[in-house]
Amino acid sequence: MKKPHILIIGMLVGLTFVLSACAPGPRVSGTPGLELSGDQAFVAYGNSLYALKANSGTVEWTYPEESKNTVLFFAQPLVVDDNVFVGDVAKTFHKIDRSNGNSVWTFTGANGYFIGQANEGHGMVFAPNNDGNLYALDLQGNLQWVFETQHFIWSQPQIGPDAVYLSSMDRFVYAISTDGKQLWAKEMAGAVVASPVLSEDAGTLFVGSMGSDFVALKTTDGQLAWSFTAQNSIWGQAILADNKLYFADTGGFLYILDPLSGAEKSRVEIGEPVIGGLIALPDGIALVTEKGNLKVLEFDGSTRWEARISGNVFQRPVASDDYLMVAAVDGDNMIYAFDVQSGAQKWSVTPKK
Structure with missing residues (x-):
């Protein structure tokens, strides 16, 4: 098992220990969840969910308004219209009004931590949990x-x-x-922490695993369309952009494939492990390494700009038309914001009440 695996799994093991300890309240031991939507950024970390102004990092509100030792957040928030959805490690899933930070409802029926980001569709919110279950909730909870x-x-x-x-x-x-029945299941070469990616026509699903395999599956029946073997394990989500498929591995390589055939078009050495995956920009792609090297790349993999931030990074960057943001741990600050075009750092902050 390589170092990134040890670091992340170690944080989760440490989290389990902290939550079970006989202390007045849980101590922070994990990685922040970050999302960017419009003129707001949302940071889930420790006892609070923070809403920040995207142009300055100023805290607009915190949830809950008063810190509670029973609440601890690390999952990446999901923003849908006027609401924020996020789970905590106290087995509770929250819907929050994004304008003021007030609770809309909570769901308390899970048996484990909420670590993964939820998603929304078909009139429901789908919340993954560390108890191995996916919970489908209607929009009323x-x-x-x-x-x-x-x-x-x-x-x-x-x-x-x-x-x-x-x-x-x-x-x-x-x-x-959409009514919760299994249609098919495909076994991978290793555990899968990467989120799958759906083709534009919804006919193909792309995903990689810790076993270094990256596959394209037919969504009709789960049959293998093609497979590719990376040099190292794959933790982060791939992206489709410019008629190409991009993903990175923990050995520090960026792979550019033909999404139809799986043929390798190019391989770029990033030089450091990439854990959180990639994001697509209108005219390129972005990634950040575990050690905080933020890179914006052209579609051919060449570097447009890069910036080094302080700390370790385990989530992919988030972006808007104006900003590219990264969440880090064990650094000078927690959230770093950059001009998405020039790479100039706009601000950095560790949110506080």
């Missing part, structure tokens, strides 16, 4: 169904026209009907 896997779920479900696609650390990728 009522449980509609539960889908069970055999291990932790750290990935975000992918929503298709007629199905939900889910990867699990039990080594399987699942297709689930």
Whole structure:
């Protein structure tokens, strides 16, 4: 097992220990969840969810308004219209009004931590949990169904026209009907923490595993369209952009493939492990390494600009038309914001009440 695996799994093991300790309240031991939507950034970390002004990092509100020792956040928030959805490690999933930070509802029916980011579609919110279950809730917070896997779920479900696609650390990728029935399951070479990616026509699902395999699956039946073997394990989500497929591995390589055939078009040496995956920009792609090297690349993999931040990074960057942001741990600050075009750093902050 390589160092990035040890670091991240160690944080989760440490989190388990902290939450079970006989202390007045849980101590922070994990990585922040960050999302950017419009003129707001949302940071889930420790006892609070913070709403920040995207142009300055100023805190607009915190949730809950008064810190509670029973609440601890690390999952990446999901922003849908006027609401923020996020789970905590006290087995509670929250819907919050993004304008003021007030609670809309909470769901308390899970048996484990919420670490993965939720997703929304078909009139429901799909919340993955460390108890191995995917919880489907209606928009009023009522449980509609539960889908069970055999291990932790750290990935975000992918929503298709007629199905939900889910990867699990039990080594399987699942297709689930919108009423919660298994349509098919495909075993991978290793545990899967990467979120799957759906092709534009919804006919193909792309995903990689810790076993270094990256596959394209037919969404109709889960049959293998093609497979590719990376040099190292794959933790982060791939992206489709410019008619190409991009993903990175823990050995510090960026792979550029033909999404139709799986043929390798190019391989770029990044030089450091990439854990959190990639994001697509209108005119390029972005990634950040575990050690905080933020890079914006052209579609051919050449570097447009890069910046070094302080700390370790385990989540992919988030972007808007104006900003590119990164969440880090064990550094000078927690959140770093850059001009997406020039790479100039705009601000950095560790949110506080």
